[in-house]
Amino acid sequence: MAAKKITTNALLKMKANGEKIAMLTAYDFSFARLFDAAGIDILLVGDSASNVMAGNETTLPITLDQMIYHAQCVIKGVNRSFVVVDMPFGSYQSNSEIALASAIKIMKETGAHAVKLEGGEEVSESIKRIVSAGIPVMGHLGLTPQSINKFGTYTVRAKEDVEADRLKKDSQILEEAGCFGIVLEKIPAILAKEVSENIAIPTIGIGAGKYCDGQVLVMHDMLGINTEFKPRFLRQYLNLQELINNAVQLYISDIKQSTFPSDQESY
Numbered sequence: 001m002a003a004k005k006i007t008t009n010a011l012l013k014m015k016a017n018g019e020k021i022a023m024l025t026a027y028d029f030s031f032a033r034l035f036d037a038a039g040i041d042i043l044l045v046g047d048s049a050s051n052v053m054a055g056n057e058t059t060l061p062i063t064l065d066q067m068i069y070h071a072q073c074v075i076k077g078v079n080r081s082f083v084v085v086d087m088p089f090g091s092y093q094s095n096s097e098i099a100l101a102s103a104i105k106i107m108k109e110t111g112a113h114a115v116k117l118e119g120g121e122e123v124s125e126s127i128k129r130i131v132s133a134g135i136p137v138m139g140h141l142g143l144t145p146q147s148i149n150k151f152g153t154y155t156v157r158a159k160e161d162v163e164a165d166r167l168k169k170d171s172q173i174l175e176e177a178g179c180f181g182i183v184l185e186k187i188p189a190i191l192a193k194e195v196s197e198n199i200a201i202p203t204i205g206i207g208a209g210k211y212c213d214g215q216v217l218v219m220h221d222m223l224g225i226n227t228e229f230k231p232r233f234l235r236q237y238l239n240l241q242e243l244i245n246n247a248v249q250l251y252i253s254d255i256k257q258s259t260f261p262s263d264q265e266s267y
């Protein structure tokens, strides 16, 4: 029997029932297939692809067409998970018409289920237009990496009252604008708790503590592909860097010693 697909309604129900939501990034077919089969609820084609796939320092350089390419690969590996695609820097900030056109292009060319964009009140008009066109939108508040040049650092956001109050208001504005969920990145756990309790849509935390309705991590971080990145919020579930290094060294050694291929591995 085919697995029951995750929808925005299912995500809302999960929050209402107190069932936590598991979200992970994916950027290609093979990993998307593994994560979907393992039971991940939401796959995020994050613009962190700019960092972990393209090797850029920030998320700013990745283009709309590059995000679409990653999303096309991911969607082919998915049966059950809900696939959200990040709208990249420059594809929605100018005005709501451009934002709508970018969101439509993503949905038309990828078959994904929703888009995500960063920001609060300043992007609420764009969110309303995208949602009116029938496209589910996920918000993203707190540390918003596309604004790194404004922030200057990747440290915890909204520790002071003024920024915390702004974030609380923004979360309500995003809910009213029609978002089906909000990523809360790197904010104090107690603030994420208050936000999560005050809105009906699910909050998905990354570095935002245990009271969020779900959690998201970048796959390269949680699988230990990049072990140099060690923020406090990260739980590393595997040391893939070490496993891959050992496997590749063994492969090299087998070739150098002419033990690969064997007769059984030859025609």
Ligand code: KIV
Pocket: 025, 044, 045, 046, 047, 048, 049, 086, 183, 185, 206, 216, 218
């Ligand atoms: O691009 C990304 O991976 C993200 C997550 C950090 C939430 O936006």
